[in-house]
Amino acid sequence: MAADILIHNVRPLGADPVDILILAGRISRSPTPTGVPVLDGGGRIALPGLVEAHTHLDKSLLGLPWYRNEVGPRLIDRIENERSARKTLPIDPRQQSERQALLSVTHGSTFIRSHVDVDTECGVAGIEGVMGTREALADVVDIDLVAFPQSGLLVRPGTVELLEQALRLGAETVGGLDPCAIDRDPKGHLDTVFGLADKFGRGVDIHLHEPGEMGAFSMELIIERTIALGMQGKVVVSHAFCLGMPDASVVDPLLTALAEARIAIMTTATASRPVPPLKRLLQAGVVVCAGSDGIRDTWGPYGNADMLERAMFVGQRYNLRRDDELTLALDVVTEGGARALGLANYGLSPGCSGDLVLVEAQTIAEAVAQRPGRRTVVKRGRVVAREGVVEAR
Ligand SMILES: [Zn+2]
Numbered sequence: 001m002a003a004d005i006l007i008h009n010v011r012p013l014g015a016d017p018v019d020i021l022i023l024a025g026r027i028s029r030s031p032t033p034t035g036v037p038v039l040d041g042g043g044r045i046a047l048p049g050l051v052e053a054h055t056h057l058d059k060s061l062l063g064l065p066w067y068r069n070e071v072g073p074r075l076i077d078r079i080e081n082e083r084s085a086r087k088t089l090p091i092d093p094r095q096q097s098e099r100q101a102l103l104s105v106t107h108g109s110t111f112i113r114s115h116v117d118v119d120t121e122c123g124v125a126g127i128e129g130v131m132g133t134r135e136a137l138a139d140v141v142d143i144d145l146v147a148f149p150q151s152g153l154l155v156r157p158g159t160v161e162l163l164e165q166a167l168r169l170g171a172e173t174v175g176g177l178d179p180c181a182i183d184r185d186p187k188g189h190l191d192t193v194f195g196l197a198d199k200f201g202r203g204v205d206i207h208l209h210e211p212g213e214m215g216a217f218s219m220e221l222i223i224e225r226t227i228a229l230g231m232q233g234k235v236v237v238s239h240a241f242c243l244g245m246p247d248a249s250v251v252d253p254l255l256t257a258l259a260e261a262r263i264a265i266m267t268t269a270t271a272s273r274p275v276p277p278l279k280r281l282l283q284a285g286v287v288v289c290a291g292s293d294g295i296r297d298t299w300g301p302y303g304n305a306d307m308l309e310r311a312m313f314v315g316q317r318y319n320l321r322r323d324d325e326l327t328l329a330l331d332v333v334t335e336g337g338a339r340a341l342g343l344a345n346y347g348l349s350p351g352c353s354g355d356l357v358l359v360e361a362q363t364i365a366e367a368v369a370q371r372p373g374r375r376t377v378v379k380r381g382r383v384v385a386r387e388g389v390v391e392a393r
Contacts, residue, residue, distance in 0.1 A: 359372050
């Protein structure tokens with residue numbers, strides 16, 4: 001549902017005050033027609049809707065009793081723990097995804113990419129649950145689904161067929177996971193993932209936690225396949241911890257190759273692992289986006305779905321202190337996300353979708369550093385959250 005609204009007295013990205021007119025869901029520079037509802041911006045900063053570029057809506061424990069985490073330290077411990085926890089905890093993907101999506105909206109996200117588990121135990125139940133939420137919240141937030149083989153792809157026979165089913169049901173993007181470390185068959189894993197993407201005409205978004213040389217090897221295979229299939233601009237590598245290794249003689253050629261293949265990098269700016277080098281990525285011309293990853297789930301207790309806070313984490317992790325540097329952090333959770341996910345008509349210019357968030361701050365740097373609350377969020381010209389509370393469903 002697209003609406004009309006005149007947002008009076010707001011400062012686009014911290015610039016001088018203006019009125020922003022949204023007609024039929026799009027930002028317009030036409031004269032304001034009579035009868036258009038007016039929202040008083042009160043001199044707040046208007047940001048384009050924040051982009052949550054990587055989360056897991058299907059398995060958050062938001063709203064459920066506190067989960068006592070006693071999980072082992074390895075990735076495989078967390079994967080196996082989650083599969084068994086799903087049998088005992090009341091994790092209904094439909095309900096949990098709606099809870100988290102609405103929390104995202106109150107913080108100003110107007111677009112969410114969710115990886116959704118597909119495996120031989122849960123099948124496509126997670127996909128169906130998140131699709132239910134997507135439909136229920138269609139006027140509030142856009143949600144894009146990645147069919148994600150969390151438990152491995154080739155190591156668990158039957159998973160490839162389930163991914164195909166998920167794509168036929170309506171998942172937009174093909175997921176993948178640590179081709180060497182989980183499937184132990186990098187060529188087979190990536191040929192399958194890219195084969196599905198090619199067959200269904202979809203993009204790819206791969207979780208790549210593999211460190212150092214191992215991750216660099218997987219990254220090279222991803223780049224090769226992206227170019228071979230003409231999928232430039234349609235591939236995201238999430239985490240990419242291998243790019244955080246210190247050996248520039250390995251990393252720098254990868255950055256150049258990623259830019260040429262127009263592969264985007266998603267970072268959570270985690271404090272606990274090496275992270276891809278933000279400024280060198282941007283200088284090389286690589287698009288960088290950010291995400292919350294799991295929010296309060298069996299993997300970890302953290303997260304609040306606030307992408308402005310994620311921008312602050314980006315600032316802290318990458319030692320961004322100057323005001324111009326904090327603008328880079330905001331870019332990662334706005335324009336960077338939009339470019340990585342291929343969102344059309346994104347921004348605050350005439351013709352763009354009328355998705356924005358009003359934030360009480362003097363400057364972009366203050367907005368990132370202080371993450372003011374009580375935000376007002378507009379989706380396609382409709383106020384969906386006011387003063388930090390969901391208004392319209
Ligand atoms: Zn993830």
